[in-house]
Amino acid sequence: MPVAAFDASSQASNTPVTVDGPHGPIRLKWHKLRTRLGEAPFKRSNLALGWQLGASLEIDILATADGRFAVLHDPTLGPSTTGRGRVSQMPISSMDGLFHRDSNGTPDPDAPVLSLAELLAPLRALPKAPSANLQLDLKLLDGRMLSDTAIADAGAAVAGLAEGIIVGSHYLDDARRIAAAIPGAQLGYDPMLAVSRQPGLRDPQHLLRHIERRMAGVTFAYLRFDAIIAAEKQGFPLVARLLDLGIETDAWTVNPGRDNRDATLCALVKAKVRQITTDAPGDIFRMIRAL
Known part of the structure; x- marks a missing residue:
């Protein structure tokens, strides 16, 4: 499915990819490719836009019954899409013609349910900004080991x-x-x-050791924002210690509309996070600039 042509530069001022902080730029990662809170996830136009603007982007992937990867967040198609069924038990072809829904439940024609290969294919014809990156977030596996077919499909x-x-x-x-x-x-x-399975890892020093034991080749740690704030309140600079190991921290998922959001952003900026995952990059940009 082709992506409609557009002028990325004309949208740049309204679609931030970074915000300046006291310790350097902080990337604003577009969670599920969203640029606005409430819009449907995995919109093709947002992927194309972010690729050309140099954004940090994120999509979720799930293995299907026939060893393909579908771009989906949930283990079941409903209610977040127009389909029904458990993804791991369905072939990718059975998802043809389905669409992701926005927060009002409305299907979005710009957000069809696609295989990983289908979603990414148009990027090869688009100019990539040097700073652009795309995180493939591997989701629930039903306890199964990924097949060699699925690995090859991703490659x-x-x-x-x-x-x-x-x-x-x-x-x-x-x-x-x-x-x-x-x-x-x-x-x-x-x-x-x-951390949810091992309560002892709520101690930030134990969490640091847990990551350190597994750090070979790891360049990013994705930490829930409240875990970062809890470590800071305990006087343990978890994010800074990870930076010492060569691992940048992404704080997920920070959106406007909750109590004490300014305090949350202040704490994350002070902790030296290098990236914030959000469904509303424009709002978070303005809130950090206003601190």
């Missing part, structure tokens, strides 16, 4: 785009396998699932 889907790809996940071993199939791709680790 083929990003062929020619690897220098802009980051493979990140709660499931680090599987993310490593995908990254190994994409020469030049970076690797990220989200330890928050491990």
Whole structure:
């Protein structure tokens, strides 16, 4: 499905990709490719826009029954899309003609349910800004090991785009396998699932050691924003310690509309996070600039 042509530069001022902080620029990662709170996820036009503007972008991927990757966040198609069924039990072809819904439940024709290969194919014909990157966030696997077919599918889907790809996940071993199939791709680790299963990792020093033991090849740590703030309140500079190890921290997911949001952003900026994941990059840009 082709992406409609547009002038990326004309939208740049309204679609920020970074914001200046006291410790340097902070990237604003477009969560699920969103540029506005409430819009449908994984819009093709947002992917094309961000690729040309130099944005940090994120999509979620799930393995289907036939060893392909679909761009989906949830293990089931409903209610976030116009389809129904469990993704891991369905072939990719059964998702043809489906669309993602926005926050009002309205299907968005710019956000069809696509395979990873279909979504990324148009990028090869677009100019990539040097700072652009795309995180493939590997989601729930139903306890199954990824098949070799799925690994090969991911490698083929990003062929020619690897220098802009980051493979990140709660499931680090599987993310490593995908990254190994994409020469030049970076690797990220989200330890928050491990934290939910091992309460001792709520101690930021224990969490740091947990990441350090698994850090080979890891360049990004994806931490829930409140875990970062809790570490700072305890007087432990978790983000700074990770930077000492060569690992940048992404704080997820920070959106406007909650109490004490200014205090949250102040704490994250002070902690020296290098990236903030958000569904509303324009709002977060303005809020940080106003601090």
